[in-house]
Amino acid sequence: MKRFAQLMELLALTPSRNRKIAALTEYFRTTPDPDRGLALAVLTGALTFRNVKPALLKETVLAEVDPHLFALSYDYVGDLGETIALIWPHHGGTEELPRLSDLIELFNTTSKHELPALIASLLTRAQVNERWALVKLATGALRIGLSARLAKTALAEMSGKDLQQIEEIWHGITPPYTELFAWLEDKGEAPLIAHTARFHPLMLSNAIDEEKDLASLDPRDFAAEWKWDGIRVQLVMGQGGISLFSRTGDEIGEAFPDIVEEVFGEAVLDGELLVGHAFDPLPFNDLQQRLNRKVALPKHLKEYPAFIRVYDILFDGDEDVRPLMWRERRERLEAWLARNPQTRLDLSEVIPFADWQELAAIRRRGADENGHEGVMLKLKASPYVPGRPKGLWFKWKRDPNVVDAVLMYAQRGHGKRSSFYSDYTFGVWAGNEIVPIGKAYFGFTDEELKQLDRWIRANTIGSFGPVREVRKELVFEVAFDSAQLSGRHKSGVALRFPRINRIRWDKPAGEAGTLEDVRALVPAT
Amino acid sequence: MNAMTLIDRNLHIRAIDTYVDPTVPRARAIITHGHSDHARSGHGAVLATADTIAVMKTRYGEDCAGSFQAVAFGESVVIDDVTITLHPAGHILGSAQVLIEHKGQRVVVTGDYKRLPDATAQPFELIKCDLLVTEATFGLPVFQHPDPKAETARLLRSVEANAERAHLIGAYPLGKAQRVIRLLRDAGYDAPIYLHGAMVRLCELYEERGVALGDLRLVMETSKAELAGKLAVGPPSALKDVWSRRLPDPVLAMASGWMSVKQRARQSGVELPLIISDHADWNELGETIAETGAGTVWVTHGREDALVYYCRKQGLNAEPLNIQGFEDDGGEGEE
Numbered sequence: 077m078k079r080f081a082q083l084m085e086l087l088a089l090t091p092s093r094n095r096k097i098a099a100l101t102e103y104f105r106t107t108p109d110p111d112r113g114l115a116l117a118v119l120t121g122a123l124t125f126r127n128v129k130p131a132l133l134k135e136t137v138l139a140e141v142d143p144h145l146f147a148l149s150y151d152y153v154g155d156l157g158e159t160i161a162l163i164w165p166h167h168g169g170t171e172e173l174p175r176l177s178d179l180i181e182l183f184n185t186t187s188k189h190e191l192p193a194l195i196a197s198l199l200t201r202a203q204v205n206e207r208w209a210l211v212k213l214a215t216g217a218l219r220i221g222l223s224a225r226l227a228k229t230a231l232a233e234m235s236g237k238d239l240q241q242i243e244e245i246w247h248g249i250t251p252p253y254t255e256l257f258a259w260l261e262d263k264g265e266a267p268l269i270a271h272t273a274r275f276h277p278l279m280l281s282n283a284i285d286e287e288k289d290l291a292s293l294d295p296r297d298f299a300a301e302w303k304w305d306g307i308r309v310q311l312v313m314g315q316g317g318i319s320l321f322s323r324t325g326d327e328i329g330e331a332f333p334d335i336v337e338e339v340f341g342e343a344v345l346d347g348e349l350l351v352g353h354a355f356d357p358l359p360f361n362d363l364q365q366r367l368n369r370k371v372a373l374p375k376h377l378k379e380y381p382a383f384i385r386v387y388d389i390l391f392d393g394d395e396d397v398r399p400l401m402w403r404e405r406r407e408r409l410e411a412w413l414a415r416n417p418q419t420r421l422d423l424s425e426v427i428p429f430a431d432w433q434e435l436a437a438i439r440r441r442g443a444d445e446n447g448h449e450g451v452m453l454k455l456k457a458s459p460y461v462p463g464r465p466k467g468l469w470f471k472w473k474r475d476p477n478v479v480d481a482v483l484m485y486a487q488r489g490h491g492k493r494s495s496f497y498s499d500y501t502f503g504v505w506a507g508n509e510i511v512p513i514g515k516a517y518f519g520f521t522d523e524e525l526k527q528l529d530r531w532i533r534a535n536t537i538g539s540f541g542p543v544r545e546v547r548k549e550l551v552f553e554v555a556f557d558s559a560q561l562s563g564r565h566k567s568g569v570a571l572r573f574p575r576i577n578r579i580r581w582d583k584p585a586g587e588a589g590t591l592e593d594v595r596a597l598v599p600a601t
Numbered sequence: 602m603n604a605m606t607l608i609d610r611n612l613h614i615r616a617i618d619t620y621v622d623p624t625v626p627r628a629r630a631i632i633t634h635g636h637s638d639h640a641r642s643g644h645g646a647v648l649a650t651a652d653t654i655a656v657m658k659t660r661y662g663e664d665c666a667g668s669f670q671a672v673a674f675g676e677s678v679v680i681d682d683v684t685i686t687l688h689p690a691g692h693i694l695g696s697a698q699v700l701i702e703h704k705g706q707r708v709v710v711t712g713d714y715k716r717l718p719d720a721t722a723q724p725f726e727l728i729k730c731d732l733l734v735t736e737a738t739f740g741l742p743v744f745q746h747p748d749p750k751a752e753t754a755r756l757l758r759s760v761e762a763n764a765e766r767a768h769l770i771g772a773y774p775l776g777k778a779q780r781v782i783r784l785l786r787d788a789g790y791d792a793p794i795y796l797h798g799a800m801v802r803l804c805e806l807y808e809e810r811g812v813a814l815g816d817l818r819l820v821m822e823t824s825k826a827e828l829a830g831k832l833a834v835g836p837p838s839a840l841k842d843v844w845s846r847r848l849p850d851p852v853l854a855m856a857s858g859w860m861s862v863k864q865r866a867r868q869s870g871v872e873l874p875l876i877i878s879d880h881a882d883w884n885e886l887g888e889t890i891a892e893t894g895a896g897t898v899w900v901t902h903g904r905e906d907a908l909v910y911y912c913r914k915q916g917l918n919a920e921p922l923n924i925q926g927f928e929d930d931g932g933e934g935e936e
Contacts, residue, residue: 088863089872141742142914148907149743155864162743162861204747208863221867 113252519575633712652695691725693776797835
């Protein structure tokens with residue numbers, strides 16, 4: 077555990093990507109199985125404990141620490157795990173903590189009602205930095221600025237194997253990854269994974285630079301599709317069953333039984349998950365009701381049935397068609413859907429256009445009339461390349477809407493921004509009062525964040541827990557992708573993807589926008 | 602007159618019209634120590650320890666107050682029927698607590714203090730009193746400072762492990778910088794330590810006043826290649842300054858009590874946080890309050906809420922002071 081704690085601390089504090097990779101590589105090289113594989117699982121978020129939850133840790137701590145002092149401390153530190161590690165009042169560490177694999181075994185085998193006592197004794201035995209790593213391990217919320225991809229990059233570097241190959245194998249293997257390490261160290265074959273059971277890393281697009289890119293690209297080389305406002309998914313169907321993955325490779329099938337139970341055939345498809353009746357997509361707000369739930373509610377299944385608007389095919393049957401060009405894959409996709417007509421899958425249409433001007437006009441009309449987020453451009457001659465390759469796929473987003481809104485409330489951020497008021501609720505005029513229309517926590521520079529933080533501290537008129545109410549005097553120019561009607565907000569509207577475009581230190585609040593301005597931007601349905 | 606009327610919430614001793622650590626110019630001031638949230642220029646008559654007066658003159662100029670009266674620790678000054686005595690606070694060189702006595706009533710204003718040993722400051726003395734005005738910089742139970750020797754050892758291990766890189770330690774130029782240098786010396790590190798220009802005058806002052814700091818040189822006068830594997834000390838702002846490019850691929854370290862919060866360290870780009878504090882941590886605050894026997898506690902300079910709550914739970918009268926001109930800036934004030 078000591079070495080793992082040191083690794084965690086180094087990863088959390090070293091800004092240099094290369095040094096993080098070097099530290100990981102060194103750790104994997106010198107740590108025996110199964111500890112290194114378990115560490116890899118912890119770092120990539122592949123390991124969770126059934127009974128060890130943040131709430132349990134908190135309960136353990138609150139048996140020893142005054143709840144009010146804990147709350148004040150948490151508000152200050154901003155990270156639950158770190159608060160617990162720092163506030164734990166008993167320090168008696170002479171006996172070393174168990175090694176990582178034993179610790180994980182303990183977490184998995186200790187009964188729910190004995191866990192608090194186990195955790196208390198471990199916290200007391202731990203040295204300060206171990207205590208921090210221990211809590212991070214137990215809660216699973218690492219927040220050490222390490223992506224799973226970086227961990228895999230370290231595996232590639234330590235072994236000289238191809239990162240792409242590691243990523244492909246990744247979704248078919250489980251901790252402690254003994255066969256993976258054996259293969260990386262040339263002591264065994266690459267783990268064999270059936271393609272039908274695994275996630276295939278997605279091909280992603282780059283934002284288009286209208287001035288630079290459009291001038292140099294030939295419109296005849298590209299196909300255009302609408303950019304659908306749902307969530308990107310990968311549907312894997314084969315002998316092994318049906319899996320639905322999010323863009324990051326998380327299994328989300330259980331939340332969408334309506335899709336998983338009705339689709340059939342053998343293929344790996346790429347598309348956008350949407351909700352709506354008869355393939356008519358409802359606003360993202362409605363889809364949101366179904367996200368972040370482990371299981372679907374019957375009411376939601378009825379009101380917001382899900383479907384996938386498919387735009388690419390990676391495997392046709394068990395044939396890997398990713399090396400084919402987009403136009404060939406498109407033919408395969410259309411043929412596959414014709415052979416396997418579905419109730420929950422439909423085809424994303426290809427938009428015909430002659431030149432960029434025409435497409436620009438289509439894009440604008442689609443945004444205004446149907447609330448489309450923009451269009452996607454795909455090079456017709458491009459294979460399906462995982463990652464974000466340059467020059468193959470582009471997204472051309474609609475121009476954002478903007479509204480001048482007044483800052484109403486501010487809340488302290490978490491993690492890296494824990495000492496700053498960085499989450500802002502803003503509103504617009506409805507008659508003589510200001511009603512909240514949304515919340516944003518990005519779009520400003522670090523320097524602006526400092527200025528905002530100072531302004532908020534100096535202009536607070538009330539506080540409720542972590543929230544400060546401020547004088548209604550500061551105007552933000554808020555950009556957002558679209559506005560939708562919403563019964564959940566007092567103002568009756570909800571903004572999609574709001575961000576702070578500019579801080580209008582100069583503008584008096586009286587000149588901020590009105591609710592009518594925002595309502596006018598809701599697309600007619 | 603009872604203890605609560607002897608001094609008011611702006612730390613004004615009414616009977617003798619004298620303020621402790623006033624934040625605006627006053628005719629008469631008692632200064633606990635030289636940090637700028639306690640010592641300001643422009644007062645009429647200043648009473649402080651000789652060390653603190655020397656610090657003030659170094660930082661603000663010879664004529665930063667109308668007149669100075671130096672008082673030794675433990676030496677009482679009687680003004681009308683009020684007796685003032687300064688006792689060591691252990692915070693930095695010359696830092697004092699102020700004991701104010703009047704007709705059997707005793708008030709102690711701690712200024713900033715700590716109780717862990719520090720070779721650069723006169724060691725803290727516990728003073729019994731009726732009313733205690735305590736600081737609360739680290740007034741949350743998450744602050745439990747480790748042994749500074751262990752932190753120094755960690756720093757030296759990192760220096761050893763990174764022979765090709767320099768280590769740049771961000772440390773407040775008054776007090777913290779000298780303490781860190783002295784901790785390194787006491788741990789047996791006798792190689793030259795390289796300074797940012799802003800540290801020089803105060804390091805010289807400490808040396809003049811009897812705190813040996815060993816071989817100190819200037820980063821500005823040293824080549825980049827020579828600084829590999831070496832230690833440099835600069836003000837916290839220097840960590841992000843272009844100045845730091847004079848050092849070869851420096852490991853950025855910061856010596857501060859705030860460094861116990863890793864998210865804080867990350868946020869300021871610190872790779873090697875050193876939890877070395879010149880303030881009492883939560884446990885020391887609680888012990889000190891109990892040991893002074895004070896029935897009333899006023900809390901200032903920091904996270905007042907938590908400490909006031911704690912005191913009240915112990916059955917004490919406790920109030921936060923919101924001293925004008927001293928505002929919580931979120932924490933990273935002078936240390």
